[in-house]
Amino acid sequence: HHTGRETYFTPAAWVFNVWTIINALLLGFVVYQFFAPSREVVDGIGWRFALVGILNAIFVHVWVTRHYIVAFIFALLLASSISTAYYSLTAHYGPKSIGDTLFVHLPFSLWHAWSIVLVIISAFSLFTHSHRNHPSTLSVILVVVAEAFLTLTAVGYAFRSREGDIAGSAVLFCVLLGIYQEQASQVIRYCALAGAIVSGLAIVKSLYFTFVSRDRGVSLGSDDERRPLVA
Known part of the structure; x- marks a missing residue:
């Protein structure tokens, strides 16, 4: 949070602890994949885990070194790669145990939502003026549009299936709350x-x-009809 450029979209510092939670759960994923019951659902991630790990490391490096053009590009690549893993899991490898839910589905649900946030933060860091300046009308409009997009995406997570994706919605809820706390x-x-x-x-x-x-026999549509708004 303190190593990147402050923007009018930047949430409060505590929101970035989402990344810490994701990393802790991914460490659990690394251990969990060596247990037999995890074999099928881990196959839903496959080679993508190594790819997103590399892209994430590159993104963090170029972000903290303030190479914002490169950071934006790698944020897009990271979000795209995480999306392929996320949709593979949700479409073909539903959780069959608590371990599947906690160490496979949960971290990638969190990471998918967080990757969307990283793309937007990177875009504002690259294309808008310093946070020290008074926001222009255009800057305010762009931030409000981004906030509306996150809100609709959170709703999309909730309605992607009957139970929805609580983790994805929760990440975006925290980001929006953090923006409310941080901005003037x-x-x-x-x-x-x-x-x-x-x-x-x-x-x-x-x-x-x-x-x-x-x-109870209440249906909100099939998973295909209720996918999140961002692929």
Whole structure:
């Protein structure tokens, strides 16, 4: 957070702990893949894990060294690669155990949502002026559009299946809440707060259908009809 360029989209520092959580879960993934029950679902990731690991390392390096053009390019490559792994898991390798959920599906759900955030942060770092300046009308509009996009994506995660993707929605909820806490512009702050509220309601929906209404005959459409908004 403190090594990159501050922007009008940058959330509060605590939001970047999402990355720490992802890395801890991925360490669990590395260990979990050596156990027999994980074999099938780990195949859903395959070679992509090595690829996204390399892309992530390159992105972090060019980001902290402030090469924002290269960082934006690698953020796009990272998001695309994570998306292929995410959709492989969700479409063909559903979780069959707590281990599958905790060490395979959860980290890649978090990472997929976080990769979207990294693309947007990288874009603002590259294409907008320093955070020290008063935001122009155009900057405010662009940030509000980005906040609306994250909000709609969080809703898309919640409605991608009957239970939805709680982890993906939660990441975007945290980012929007972090923007509300971090930024000074009232328009940016309260649009972020509105987005966080909508995202929170989407999470409540997913929690309800996951834990309360699991056995009831309520359908919100097939997985193909309810995919997240970003591929």
